Amino acid sequence: MLNNTVNNTVNNRLKVKAKVLCASLLVASLFNPAFADDKSKKKLAVNKVKGDLSIMVLGSGGPVATPEGRAGAGYMIFTDGKPRILLDVGGGTFQRLAKGGVNVKDLDLVLLSHLHIDHTGDLSSVIKTIYFHTAMAGMTRDNPIHIWGPASNIGGIPSTTEYVDGHYAMPNGVERYLNGFTGVINAGTFNYRAHDLSPDWMSGIPEVVLEQDGLKITAMPVKHGPVPAVAYRIDYKGKSIVYSGDTNSESGNMAMLAKDADLLIYDTAIMDTNPNPAMLQLHTTPSRMGEVAATAMVKKLVLSHITPITSPQLHEVRHLVRAQGFTGKIKAAKDLKVFNLGD
DSSP states (O other): OHHHHHHHHHHHHHHHHHHHHHHHHHHHHHHOGGGSOHHHHHHOGGGGOOSSEEEEEEEOBOSSOOTTOOOSSEEEEEETTEEEEEEEEOTTHHHHHHHHTOOOTTOOEEEOSOOOHHHHTTHHHHHHHHHHHHHHTTOOBOSOEEEEEEOOOSTTSOOHHHHHHHHHOTTTOTTTTHHHHHHHTTOBOOOEEEEEEOOOTTTOOOEEEEEETTEEEEEEEOOBTBBOOEEEEEEETTEEEEEOOSOOOOSSHHHHHTTTOSEEEEEOOOOSSSOOHHHHHHSOOHHHHHHHHHHHTOSEEEEESBOTTTGGGHHHHHHHHHTTTOOSEEEEOOTTOEEETTO
8 A cells, every 4th residue: 555655646746746857848839949940040139139138028018919919018128139028918919928938037037917818827927937938047036026016096996916926935925836836846935015106197207117237117106097007117228118008198207217218118099080989088099199209209119009090090190199299200019029229
């Protein structure tokens, strides 16, 4: 009986190890450029990244699945060519990371604009991949993944800390298994830190998230209907990227945050004409976007969070933005498009 028990235990452990190995190889084939042929490697979006500060669009779409196949909101910021900051992580961004050839073993900053599912849906998949990439590199990590987002000032919507702890914290997080998983694949210790930012958009007070080694991240509360939300600005080596998240831009907060920015990524979900009244509280019209971009004097405006409403009317969006006096460049975001600042 004892021998049978021992044999069963050994067999079960071998099965677990085999499953982990298979999973590792599967992820490797999806995420590791070494598993791609030379022709495929040359086409990887990550190979277009260059310079001090760059951003790769992982998801340029909204909450509606469409034949265009745009992923939910997500962007990867690179400093000195290395993936450093993940801005939102909507559904489909996990797959875009794979297709783009981005290795996230060193990623330790995730910035969430708000907690709607089209901005958070792939968070756990990406976090798990961080540890797979770590193990595949023959490394371990104990340093935490820092996840920033808005606090809550409304019932029924959690703070970022509550949201993240609800997923990963022991003993009750719904995905608490990750605490043991990282040890199984020899990736080190599962470790995260959640941080809450003020959602008080009426205050108009920016908040410094991080200032270290020439990198500065600033958050600004913005109005997204009743939903707690923040926008972000990333400054590095004299270049700057601003991300609106979802907002109706009712206040002057976006113009303040985006002042003289090199690149402004903006919520492009609705049109000026006949918008649903509820949508006017949640998203920015093209005319208002143009006002903000012109006032802030940004160099380049990127239209993103594109929906079935705006996708067939991007030419009209550009016209409405120009009508407000914006003279900078205007680009429509596409999944896996890379913007290198200074180009």
